[in-house]
Amino acid sequence: MITKSTASFYKITELITEAIRHGDQHPPTMDLANFFLEDKQMIHKLFKVLAPRYKDYQTTYTDVHLIPDKCHLAAELKKARFLQECVLELKGNPYPPLPSKPKPNRESLTNILLREANKEFQKMKLKSESAENKN
Numbered sequence: 001m002i003t004k005s006t007a008s009f010y011k012i013t014e015l016i017t018e019a020i021r022h023g024d025q026h027p028p029t030m031d032l033a034n035f036f037l038e039d040k041q042m043i044h045k046l047f048k049v050l051a052p053r054y055k056d057y058q059t060t061y062t063d064v065h066l067i068p069d070k071c072h073l074a075a076e077l078k079k080a081r082f083l084q085e086c087v088l089e090l091k092g093n094p095y096p097p098l099p100s101k102p103k104p105n106r107e108s109l110t111n112i113l114l115r116e117a118n119k120e121f122q123k124m125k126l127k128s129e130s131a132e133n134k135n
Contacts, residue, residue: 011036016061019051053092064088065098067130 005112015036022029024047034042065087089098105111 012062012090014062015046016050016054019046020055023047023051050090057091059091061091063091063098065089 012054018026019027024030030043033046034040036041037046042058050061066085087098
């Protein structure tokens with residue numbers, strides 16, 4: 001399934017690949033860059049900065065980071081087939097990398113509190129079921 005984020009990923013990757021392969025003297029590559037890049041200063045950056053940076057890369061030039069759903073209506077939005085937002089990060093940029101998804105930590109305060117609350121809920125549930133069975 002190709003979403004909006006993966007389509008952007010493929011466009012950027014294809015654009016950088018074409019810039020590396022053909023350079024700025026190739027009219028179809030210039031047309032492609034002119035079409036996809038709204039900011040015309042980015043065309044210069046594509047050929048003079050990004051193409052030289054990625055010419056020796058053997059892997060992809062980008063990382064896709066999905067932005068977590070912060071809306072309480074996230075489930076309803078997904079049912080309506082709204083696309084999840086993402087950030088497309090170019091590898092080797094001078095800025096600090098975006099944080100990756102945090103690994104679950106069983107000993108974090110939130111997880112300890114949730115685990116204890118779940119235990120109490122299960123006890124209350126068993127008590128109410130046993131009281132119903134006695135009646």
